[in-house]
Amino acid sequence: MEGQFMQTSNVQSSSQSSRFADCLLGWFDVFGRHDLPWQHPKSPYSVWVSEIMLQQTQVQTVISYFERFMLAFPTVQDLAAASQDDVLSHWAGLGYYARGRNLHKAARIIISEHDGEFPSHFDEIVSLPGIGRSTAAAILSIAFKQKYAILDGNVKRVLSRYDAIDQWPGEKQTEAKLWHRAEVLMQTERADDYTQAIMDLGATICRRSKPLCAECPVKAGCQALKADKVGAYPVSKPKTEKPTRQVVMLLALDGEQIFLQKRPQTGIWGGLWSLPQFDNEAQLSAVLPQTGEQSVLETLPEFKHSFTHYHLIIQPRMVEADAKAWALAGQWMNLSQALEMGLPAPIRKLIEKTESKHVKNGQLCKNG
DNA sequence: AAGTCGGGGGG
DNA sequence: CCCCCAGACTT
Structure with missing residues (x-):
């Protein structure tokens, strides 16, 4: 029963x-x-x-x-x-x-x-x-x-x-x-x-x-x-964690002028004009004029940009420079001119923001 | 375990 | 653009 x-x-x-x-x-x-x-x-x-x-x-x-x-x-x-x-x-x-x-x-x-x-x-x-x-x-x-x-x-x-x-x-x-x-x-x-x-x-x-x-x-x-x-369901394939890389980028300004470099043809942003890029702070310091305190470094807020295969954390460093005493290979150009150069979008944004915040009447100022 | 093969369909 | 499809094979 x-x-x-x-x-x-x-x-x-x-x-x-x-x-x-x-x-x-x-x-x-x-x-x-x-x-x-x-x-x-x-x-x-x-x-x-x-x-x-x-x-x-x-x-x-x-x-x-x-x-x-x-x-x-x-x-x-x-x-x-x-x-x-x-x-x-x-x-x-x-x-x-x-x-x-x-x-x-x-x-x-x-x-x-x-x-x-x-x-x-x-x-x-x-x-x-x-x-x-x-x-x-x-x-x-x-x-x-x-x-x-x-x-x-x-x-x-x-x-x-x-x-x-x-x-x-x-x-x-x-x-x-x-x-x-x-x-x-x-x-x-x-x-x-x-x-x-x-x-x-x-x-x-x-x-x-x-x-x-x-x-x-x-x-x-x-x-x-x-x-x-x-x-x-079914649970989808775990997205492979994208690696994160950090770079230091240099905003060198002399009045209304900014210094740009053309990127190598291969790799990210290949062939585009962009800011000089360094693996770390030390490599940046190594190329700056050592003499005295004429180059003032300002640390701008870092930000992240993502590609399909990795994340890039960009740490911007601003420097007041003298274009006439400049040794790096690249090109000085007016800010307005630079913005016409087909820059990578995040770099263009950075430059625009910097200009509005730190450049007044052709003068660099630390706090906009 | 990850990469490769491959064209087509759907979000 | 991405992910997936009546998967198997190589590395």
Whole structure:
């Protein structure tokens, strides 16, 4: 009697699992894609070719390539007998041409080592060039109806949301967790339909953007939806921390004149006019006239400018200089003239600000 | 673990 | 512009 009302956690998780598969398959029968060209004869060969083409390439793009390819190479024998050039010409425009080369190579292996018959065991299939764990599982499930779980981009997204996995799928540990869940949830004898179904779900319902959660067959168990955080999954790749570099820049002023240097052609702001740049304060002092206190240094507030690949902290140093006794290579020019030179935006801003704050009637003053 | 292959689509 | 896509392979 008690058994009717109590379930062990094992039974419970197993029943959740089969519910996932059952809900998914029930939905697939009505709303899944059943008319794709590689679903006509689900032969190992046609499934293989389609799976390779579909690596990193969307269905809509693949369809026409697949049809032309199968007309040119209807069997694995035809593919093996063809030249690599002929095979690659049918791949032109699909990208990732190693896929085409590996497909051709594998066809010849199937002829020479498998009697021309597509192998039906995981180890044999996954050892063929161009076939990894997920693609081997797709072929085994769809073409041979064996219970092997796939883990492609669609499945990663579906499961990341379903379990609300708070780590980036690119991490090894996360991927292991996803593989485990992919296998546990695949509780069905309809291995071929399940594989197609979970990919269809990812492509049409559990899309990367604008997912249609209201129409999802497994929404009841979706942890991301329960927390109203579907958009937060899968967790996106951590942005690699950009390095930060510090430089000292020299604002040398003589009345209405400012000193600029042309930057090297390579590197940031290549070829633009800018302020003289130094790695640190010491290198700046080294080039300033040493004699006496005629050069007055003022430390202006530092600021940050970000590039795509690093942050640059700029520490401006202002100096009252004598253009006639100046040794650095570069050019003195009027402030108005300097602002016409196509300066880097942050440098232009700095100069404009300095001018308004520290230059009055052609005279340098410390506090504007 | 990170880089590479590659064209196309969408935000 | 960026990120992602029915990933696998090399370094």
